[in-house]
Amino acid sequence: MVANLDIVFSALADPTRRAILAMLLEDDMAVTDVAEPFQMSLTAISKHLGILAEAGLISREKRGRVIWCKLEPDAMRSASVWMQGFGQFEPVDLDAFERFLEGELAEDDSATDTQR
Amino acid sequence: MVANLDIVFSALADPTRRAILAMLLEDDMAVTDVAEPFQMSLTAISKHLGILAEAGLISREKRGRVIWCKLEPDAMRSASVWMQGFGQFEPVDLDAFERFLEGELAEDDSATDTQR
């Protein structure tokens, strides 16, 4: 999944699309329901969803008449990794960060009711 | 520094601009030197630099004839923070990571004082 940074970043550059992603963070949604809070036409939203899907940021699955849209947060990974090359806003001490993640993982393992 | 996600992400969406940022990661550069490795005109590069500056990703300082371009990695912070809302590929809980670091630091301190 070598996401193309061009299309990922340009997909993220539009506020409508970022809002859609934020909505999908809550739950999977049908196209019509995604469109509901916006002023623009269903066609416009459908195009936005196409762009998000093209970037790999969402997936769409047709069940009956309804197409369900699902967030695919992994697609942001390459963009995030690229950005990590810049600046000090990311954990500077990667070794410490690894130990931190290991600790969290151990916690997750011990938590029997943890989802995913 | 409430960077505008629209202009930050769309600035990052262009491969030429990302390449420029990567070059500036090495060192500050004059406009002419930034333009040198690219096929396009100096004017085009100048426009790209304008867009990067508008997004806050670089700053430009004129010294004599030469305008020096400097990476401003902080501008990526808001974009990075926004992305952290999605997915598990970013430090999910930065606060927890900070507490973890403090904890490690405390361990180191006590290790120097006493035998663990």
Place this chain on the structure above:
DNA sequence: TGCATATTCAACCATTTGGTTGACGATCCT
């Protein structure tokens, strides 16, 4: 002073983007 260098400005052009509307295919429900 006069020329070379560094950078931007202004005008222009082709392509892409984000939106619209109207028609269409597919599916569900009586």
Place this chain on the structure above:
DNA sequence: AGGATCGTCAACCAAATGGTTGAATATGCA
């Protein structure tokens, strides 16, 4: 079968984007 709902397609449009060239401005240097 027939009507309502879900979503896309096709054609179109205005504005933004990414590039060009030629001229202009500002600075350094002999």
